[in-house]
Amino acid sequence: MTVLPYRANAAVEDFVNEFTGGAEVAEGGVDLIAPEIAENGNTVPIEVAAEGASAIMVLAAGNPTPPVATFNFGPLAGASRAATRIRLAQTQDVIAIAKLADGSFARTSSLVKVTIGGCGG
Amino acid sequence: MASGVRPRVKVPRSASAGETITIKTLISHQMESGQRKDSDGNTIPRSIINRFVVDFNGENVLDVKMEPAISTNPYFEFEAKVPESGDFHFTWYDDDGSVYEDTQTIEVS
Numbered sequence: 180m181t182v183l184p185y186r187a188n189a190a191v192e193d194f195v196n197e198f199t200g201g202a203e204v205a206e207g208g209v210d211l212i213a214p215e216i217a218e219n220g221n222t223v224p225i226e227v228a229a230e231g232a233s234a235i236m237v238l239a240a241g242n243p244t245p246p247v248a249t250f251n252f253g254p255l256a257g258a259s260r261a262a263t264r265i266r267l268a269q270t271q272d273v274i275a276i277a278k279l280a281d282g283s284f285a286r287t288s289s290l291v292k293v294t295i296g297g298c299g300g
Numbered sequence: 301m302a303s304g305v306r307p308r309v310k311v312p313r314s315a316s317a318g319e320t321i322t323i324k325t326l327i328s329h330q331m332e333s334g335q336r337k338d339s340d341g342n343t344i345p346r347s348i349i350n351r352f353v354v355d356f357n358g359e360n361v362l363d364v365k366m367e368p369a370i371s372t373n374p375y376f377e378f379e380a381k382v383p384e385s386g387d388f389h390f391t392w393y394d395d396d397g398s399v400y401e402d403t404q405t406i407e408v409s
Contacts, residue, residue: 222371239369243335247369250378253360257320257379261362264371266333 191240191274198236198249198276199284208285209235211275212262220267220293228260231280235259240288241271267293305329309390311404315382319408323354324377327392327400333368349374349400351393357386384408 195204212226227235227250237247250261259277267273270293276286310324327349334346348368354361361380380388385408392400 226377242369244368246367248367249365251363251365253355253362255356255359255361255381255383257322257381260379261364262375262377264375266369266371 191238191245194236194238194245195274195276195286198234198278202284204276204284204286206285207287208279209275209277209287211237211273211287211289213273213289213291215290216292216294217267218294220269220295222264223267223291223293224262224264225273226260226262227275227277228258229275229277229279229285230259232259232277233280234278235261236276237265238274238276239265239267239271240274242266242268247273267291269293305392305394305398305400307390307392307400307402309388309402309404311388311406314407314409317408318381318383320379320381321406322377322379323388324375325352325354325390326373326375328373329392329394331368331370331372331374335368347395349392349394352376353391353393354378354380355389355391356380356382357384361388382406382408 210228217223234251236249238245239247247265252259272288274288307327312321315321332347336344350366352364362378388404390402
């Protein structure tokens with residue numbers, strides 16, 4: 180277990196619970212590709228994937244509002260995988276939570292060091 | 301207000317039946333987060349695209365709920381299965397009620 184930096188806040192857990200309906204969440208089982216160091220927090224490339232997942236939610240624990248995006252994969256999704264670019268206000272954990280094919284949930288997190296914050300002055 | 305919004309979509313022109321293809325989309329949009337302040341210290345109101353949907357011949361591929369933490373000019377890369385020839389339909393929903401659309405045809409042999 181890693182220790183989350185500064186106020187690994189209750190708000191994040193609230194968003195997790197909203198997504199999972201309070202179900203238990205296993206560690207691992209989701210791929211989250213994010214850079215270790217992001218020079219510009221305005222546009223940080225990330226990629227999430229989880230085999231057979233019907234949905235993947237991405238949270239940024241250290242942003243003023245943690246939700247980033249929720250990907251819902253339809254019947255014609257080639258794989259439960261998506262890449263996008265996100266804003267990070269400061270160095271923080273990015274969290275991905277997947278709803279797997281069997282209805283269970285899995286999460287993973289990745290620490291991204293941000294040199295220039297992405298939320299403006 | 302969002303101005304100069306232009307969707308760009310990259311879909312292969314052809315594929316074989318049942319193949320999984322990679323699609324890339326980019327839409328020019330300022331994605332104002334609602335967190336920034338102007339020079340007078342007033343908060344600039346949020347104005348973002350909040351949802352992105354991809355369908356193929358009426359069946360869903362991807363439906364993304366977007367928050368202010370998505371970067372300016374939202375970019376998405378994802379995979380789709382193409383069972384037959386047809387049209388990919390891309391829809392972006394703006395906070396201000398605007399809807400931006402694009403359609404791409406793919407030939408399946």
